[in-house]
Amino acid sequence: MRPQAPCGACRAVPSRPAWSTRCNPSNASPKPSPIGQLVARPNDMDLASREFDELAKLIHSLTGLVISVDKSYLIKHRLEPVAKRFGCDSFEAFLSVIRKSGGTRIHDAIIEAVTTKETSFFRDSWLFEALGQHVLPELAKRLDGTGTRRNRIRIWSAGCATGQEAYSLAMLVRELVDNQPQTRRLNEFSILASDISSDAIETARSGLYSATEIQRGISEGRLRRNLERAGTRWQFAGPLRELIQCRKLDLLRPPHDLGAFDLVLCRNVLIYFDQPSRQRVCSTVEKHLLPGSFFVLGSAESLYGCEHSFETIKHGRAVIYRKPAASR
Known part of the structure; x- marks a missing residue:
């Protein structure tokens, strides 16, 4: 499916984003080509x-x-x-x-x-609702007496493109912390945002986005709480940028120092890989997930017959995989 273009009311970039659910394509689940939706045009170089x-x-x-x-x-x-x-x-x-x-x-x-860098904030809103209402609160229990005592919850946004997914997660974490100010702190969470593209990672690291990018998924309330004006663009506030570590990383050749994670999102990546590559990525994720932790794919993706031990959990439209608590 071709990524949806903004409607007419959204084509002009205003001095601040125009907030409209009708003009927000973030709830769609486009499946762009891995190298983008392009129209061929004549040139002077033939490709045999x-x-x-x-x-x-x-x-x-x-x-x-x-x-x-x-x-x-x-x-x-x-x-x-x-x-x-x-x-x-x-x-x-x-x-x-x-x-x-x-x-x-x-x-x-x-x-x-x-590589394509097509992404948006809170893409597939039902998934982020499930993460905010069910998954993150469950993970937070690991930080206190109701679960396994931990110093920090680690989240990995794998194939993060220009970082919108990672910042969407950071906003959910901040909302969780704000709702439990007596017991939760931002520094109890960390997010690794990784991509194979150096340019994409630099954008994610800066936390700077245009008004057009911001209006694709961020409500006015979240804008006021989490972003600041930076010239003609918007920048995420320091505490949220500090929550995210941005790193260039090849999923097929992961480094040895990744560590263990409580939640991994790898969305709209496997769909472009062949079966051996999908298996390698799934095996990497499974290896680095703690027992009882969660794995999220894109809405048009599945585990494609990969060998794994994951259980399937559904929260409304959201499908989430969980590594069994008994795994070692």
């Missing part, structure tokens, strides 16, 4: 089938994305500017440079070009 095959194989090895031959025009559109930036006037020359370079600079440029 053997060149596409080699580039598709490289993209898969770098990102896990599976690019089918019917998306070759998108590869051509996205990678032609990268090829020209590296002084190449053909994809054959570009591939030659890639083979000879063996460095990360050209690989990073390819990753930035082919």
Whole structure:
């Protein structure tokens, strides 16, 4: 499904966001192409089938994305500017440079070009309602005498793009803390926001968003409580930015220092992977989840037949997976 475009009333960016549920596409569940919804346009670089095959194989090895031959025009559109930036006037020359370079600079440029950063705040609102009303309160019990005593609840937003999901989680955590001021503190929670894109992670780290981005999912009340004006943009307040650690991370090659988590969200990622890559990600998540902790996928995703021990929990429309408490 193509991501919904804002309605006419939302096209112009006002001096402050115009809050309208009717114009808010965050409740939709778009399934963008992993390299975006683009229209092919004429250019002076042809992409032969053997060149596409080699580039598709490289993209898969770098990102896990599976690019089918019917998306070759998108590869051509996205990678032609990268090829020209590296002084190449053909994809054959570009591939030659890639083979000879063996460095990360050209690989990073390819990753930035082919990964999508489509996201919004509180995307799939029913899921965040379930997290705020059921999952986070249950996790908070681990911090006191009603559950396993812990110093901190750790949450991982895996494949966070430009950070809207991580900040949505941070706002829910703040609301939980504000509702229990005598017993809860923000520093009892931490959120890891990770993505393979360096540019996306820098945006997430800054906490800076345009009025158009803010109006996609954030209510006026949450705006007043959590954000401040920063020129023509909005920035999340310091306490929420401090709650989030932003890190460039490849889900298929996770670092050894990830640690254990109480909640992992990995939404709209597996849908673009092949089965071996899906299994690797699911195994990584399962390994790093504490017993009794939660795993969330996108609304159009499932575990795709991956081997796992997760139980399925439903809260209304929200489907959440839980690692059994007896797991070791």
